[in-house]
Amino acid sequence: MAKKFYLTCAIPYVNAAPHIGHALEFVQGDVIARYHALLGEETRLLSGGDENALKNVQAAEKAGVPIQQFVDDNTQKFLDLTKALGCRFDVWQKGSDQVHHFPASQKLWKLCAKAGDIYQKSYEGLYCVGCETFYEPSELNENGECFEHPGKKLENVSENNYFFRLSKYQSQLVELITKDQLRVIPDTRKNEVLSFLKQPLQDISISRSNERAKNWGVPVPGDDTQRIYVWFDALNIYQSGIGFGWNEEMYKKWWPADVHVIGKGITRFHAVYWPAFLLSAGLPLPRAIFVHEYFTVNGQKMSKTLGNVIDPVKLIDTYGADPLRYYFLAKFSPFSDGDFSEDEFKKVYNADLANGLGNLVSRTFGLAAQNFGGKIPAPDRDPDAHPLRTDPAIHTWKTAWKDIDASFRSYELNTGIGSVWKFLKDADKYINDQKPWELSKKDPKALAWVLYGLLDSIHQIAWQIYPYLPETALHIARAMGSEKLLLKNPVVKDGWTNIAPGTKLTLGKPLFPRL
RNA sequence: GCCAGGGUAGCUCAGCGGUAGAGCAGCAUCUUCAUAAGGUGACGGUCGAGAGUCCGAUCCUCUCCCCUGGCACCA
Numbered sequence: 012m013a014k015k016f017y018l019t020c021a022i023p024y025v026n027a028a029p030h031i032g033h034a035l036e037f038v039q040g041d042v043i044a045r046y047h048a049l050l051g052e053e054t055r056l057l058s059g060g061d062e063n064a065l066k067n068v069q070a071a072e073k074a075g076v077p078i079q080q081f082v083d084d085n086t087q088k089f090l091d092l093t094k095a096l097g098c099r100f101d102v103w104q105k106g107s108d109q110v111h112h113f114p115a116s117q118k119l120w121k122l123c124a125k126a127g128d129i130y131q132k133s134y135e136g137l138y139c140v141g142c143e144t145f146y147e148p149s150e151l152n153e154n155g156e157c158f159e160h161p162g163k164k165l166e167n168v169s170e171n172n173y174f175f176r177l178s179k180y181q182s183q184l185v186e187l188i189t190k191d192q193l194r195v196i197p198d199t200r201k202n203e204v205l206s207f208l209k210q211p212l213q214d215i216s217i218s219r220s221n222e223r224a225k226n227w228g229v230p231v232p233g234d235d236t237q238r239i240y241v242w243f244d245a246l247n248i249y250q251s252g253i254g255f256g257w258n259e260e261m262y263k264k265w266w267p268a269d270v271h272v273i274g275k276g277i278t279r280f281h282a283v284y285w286p287a288f289l290l291s292a293g294l295p296l297p298r299a300i301f302v303h304e305y306f307t308v309n310g311q312k313m314s315k316t317l318g319n320v321i322d323p324v325k326l327i328d329t330y331g332a333d334p335l336r337y338y339f340l341a342k343f344s345p346f347s348d349g350d351f352s353e354d355e356f357k358k359v360y361n362a363d364l365a366n367g368l369g370n371l372v373s374r375t376f377g378l379a380a381q382n383f384g385g386k387i388p389a390p391d392r393d394p395d396a397h398p399l400r401t402d403p404a405i406h407t408w409k410t411a412w413k414d415i416d417a418s419f420r421s422y423e424l425n426t427g428i429g430s431v432w433k434f435l436k437d438a439d440k441y442i443n444d445q446k447p448w449e450l451s452k453k454d455p456k457a458l459a460w461v462l463y464g465l466l467d468s469i470h471q472i473a474w475q476i477y478p479y480l481p482e483t484a485l486h487i488a489r490a491m492g493s494e495k496l497l498l499k500n501p502v503v504k505d506g507w508t509n510i511a512p513g514t515k516l517t518l519g520k521p522l523f524p525r526l
Numbered sequence: 527g528c529c530a531g532g533g534u535a536g537c538u539c540a541g542c543g544g545u546a547g548a549g550c551a552g553c554a555u556c557u558u559c560a561u562a563a564g565g566u567g568a569c570g571g572u573c574g575a576g577a578g579u580c581c582g583a584u585c586c587u588c589u590c591c592c593c594u595g596g597c598a599c600c601a
Binding site: 134136174203206207215216241280283284343344349359361369370372373378381429433444446447448451521523 | 550557562564566
């Protein structure tokens with residue numbers, strides 16, 4: 012049986028439309044999933060809607076829409092975005108799904124309760140009636156008022172809630188993370204979590220009164236006056252989406268997650284709270300947590316008040332999904348904040364996609380059209396001896412495969428695809444060096460050899476970029492009559508299939524028209 | 527304030543003890559198979575500031591300045 016690979020993207024808050032940061036994370040999750048599929052593994056990629064938070068209720072009220080309809084509409088926008096981006100999510104689990112998610116959420120609760128880790132305690136805090144939220148003194152202005160409602164005094168409110176015994180799992184968590192049994196990637200985030208775990212851990216509140224929750228969310232088992240609080244509930248979507256609490260066989264097949272893809276802002280919930288819940292419930296822990304950084308926009312943080320929120324759907328409509336995917340994946344390190352600018356994006360599009368890949372394919376196909384009737388020529392030697400595979404002075408596509416593989420192990424996603432573009436540059440240079448336009452008159456055999464190697468390389472490039480730029484990869488493969496090959500879960504490291512001489516080449520429209 | 531990471535060519539970044547590197551942009555030049563695309567070359571940097579260690583520091587140590595993140599029940 013094929014190895015399985017299960018990964019998740021964070022489930023977005025659905026109180027507003029998706030922005031470009033969501034697009035980045037979806038693409039990162041998708042490319043990892045696609046690469047593992049390419050390795051022949053059975054993969055599953057999940058995300059969904061974080062719908063049970065109080066903020067959704069408030070946002071729905073403000074919009075004057077019934078809450079369920081509000082979250083349904085907003086969640087759909089995120090799902091639409093994933094499709095526009097060419098991301099293949101196998102599961103899209105909604106938090107408000109009473110058939111699958113509610114039982115899962117309650118099951119996790121019951122398991123933790125059975126372990127003796129849930130108890131009742133009175134929670135006391137400063138409550139802003141305007142925001143309907145509790146605040147810490149540090150979150151307030153100098154008058155002790157919240158920033159949304161200055162002049163409004165906060166009330167000291169106490170409420171009976173259920174608490175989770177987080178403190179009990181402190182030392183276990185330190186050990187698991189230190190020994191990389193729960194990998195936190197990259198190291199800076201791992202160290203951050205470990206330093207957080209050096210302080211004494213407080214137990215956390217995991218329920219809210221119906222009143223405060225506005226009767227929205229998953230009811231606490233055995234207590235119909237309380238709802239399960241969002242974090243205890245939301246993280247569990249990673250399990251409820253694959254059968255936890257409603258299809259044990261499916262759940263056993265996929266759980267634990269091989270990696271959770273998340274943004275840096277929610278590291279603690281994933282690296283501390285979530286594994287603690289699972290330890291308490293006696294369930295296996297995720298193997299890794301991949302923490303990516305954020306986009307700034309033209310040097311500034313993205314925010315609604317600044318009005319610089321970028322709509323990814325608009326960009327896709329204008330430029331297509333693959334160019335955006337390329338920009339995200341090749342031009343940013345997942346481990347440092349990157350600045351998104353449309354001008355820079357256009358530069359990259361022209362330099363790397365139009366002048367780079369697009370032009371290489373175009374000139375190679377042009378040579379085949381003019382000299383070999385638009386067909387793949389037959390080489391007079393063993394393809395494995397071709398300089399584009401073996402020349403030590405060339406950054407070959409074989410080298411690129413190694414770099415791609417390494418990049419998915421380290422999660423430095425940009426280095427693998429960067430290596431493909433290094434090869435691409437050398438292929439361009441190879442054409443200039445060989446001067447095929449001269450060979451066509453004096454040495455047709457040599458020309459066939461040169462061109463075969465180039466077409467062979469383009470075929471490999473299509474294979475290599477398939478996880479990153481699926482649409483483009485298929486376009487190239489179709490043009491070379493090898494799209495079935497591409498979809499066939501090839502074994503990438505030790506073997507590959509040579510292209511067949513005589514195959515008709517039909518490129519059609521250019522891959523990336525210049526902007 | 528404390529802890530961690532970073533400040534290197536116009537832009538994005540690599541290098542981390544031995545006369546500063548890449549890609550992109552700009553400039554020059556060669557070439558024509560190609561999407562006015564491709565190749566080559568030159569230009570371009572007191573490697574955040576100051577002090578110290580060393581024969582020698584972008585790289586080690588100290589101080590300072592600036593940026594980013596974390597410092598919990600906030601999603």
